[in-house]
Amino acid sequence: MLEQETKHTQLGRPKDEGLAARRRTEILRHAIAHFARSGFANADLDAIAADVGCAKGTIYRYFENKEDLFHRAVQLVMEELLAATLAAPSDDPLEQLEHGIRSYLAYFDAHPKYVELLIQERAVFPSREKATYFEHKDANRGRWLSRFQEMMALGKLRQMPPERALDVIGDLLYGTIFTNYFAGRRKTLGQQVADVTDVLFHGLLTPEEASLRAQRRGNARTGENAGRSQQ
Numbered sequence: 001m002l003e004q005e006t007k008h009t010q011l012g013r014p015k016d017e018g019l020a021a022r023r024r025t026e027i028l029r030h031a032i033a034h035f036a037r038s039g040f041a042n043a044d045l046d047a048i049a050a051d052v053g054c055a056k057g058t059i060y061r062y063f064e065n066k067e068d069l070f071h072r073a074v075q076l077v078m079e080e081l082l083a084a085t086l087a088a089p090s091d092d093p094l095e096q097l098e099h100g101i102r103s104y105l106a107y108f109d110a111h112p113k114y115v116e117l118l119i120q121e122r123a124v125f126p127s128r129e130k131a132t133y134f135e136h137k138d139a140n141r142g143r144w145l146s147r148f149q150e151m152m153a154l155g156k157l158r159q160m161p162p163e164r165a166l167d168v169i170g171d172l173l174y175g176t177i178f179t180n181y182f183a184g185r186r187k188t189l190g191q192q193v194a195d196v197t198d199v200l201f202h203g204l205l206t207p208e209e210a211s212l213r214a215q216r217r218g219n220a221r222t223g224e225n226a227g228r229s230q231q
Contacts, residue, residue, distance in 0.1 A: 024062045027052050031073045036113035040070055040124045067125075071132065074121055077114050078136040081107050093147045094156050100144075101173065101200075102193045108177040109189045115181040137170065169200065 030051045034043045045066055049056040063069040084103040088096040108114060121131050130138075148162035157165070176196070185192060205213065 020062075023054075023058075025076070027054075027059055027062060027069075028073050028076045031069050032077065032114070032117065035070055035073060035120065036116040039116075040066070040120050043070075045069075070117075070121075070124075074117050074132045077111075077117060078132055082136060082140065093151045093154075096147060097151075098197055101169070101197060104173050105176065105193055105196070106189060108180065109185070112181055115177055133174075141166065172196065172200075 027048070030048050031043070034048050034051070038044075043066065045059055046056050048069075049059055052058075059069065063072060081104065084107050085100040087103070088099040090096060090099070118131070118133050121128070121133075144166050145162045148157065148165050151157040152159055152162070173196075176192075180192075187195070203210065
């Protein structure tokens, strides 16, 4: 009777569907640390397995090889970055933009070594058509473009091609994380976010100077058109 009950209990035990996902993520987190610290070439699967507390063969149950493990590690970094920037506390598109900038910088501030994985991917796998960072950036481009269009329609931003605004902000943030990593951030995270958003939202010029420059550009275009008409 006891044997039947034990057998029934074992057969009837519900399968933990999340166990594999949790173990896979655990392996990836240890792999990220190893790749960031040692580089792809020097990262050792035996050492990663030892940190995880599993056999090396367990890693191969989840990943084809070290290269696959590396690419999945970079993928996890980008998925978490996306999740952080998406979790905006407001429906206002301008506040969402500010939240996205703050969350982006905060993510790499909390995980500065993750920049190493972005560097390694381009250095070790130059034949990849597109780096994981830019795959994610392009995949989410449409969402941000629509928000810029919305802000322009609401009169929150001046009219310009939304692609132009998105490219400038994206390049600024991408360059900032590399500067922080290589040169060291000389300000607190809060100060850096405040500086970036202040220059982005308010610009460098006074309203008077901006008006004068716009007038000069308008006059220059008028002169150019007049010159063409005379030719």
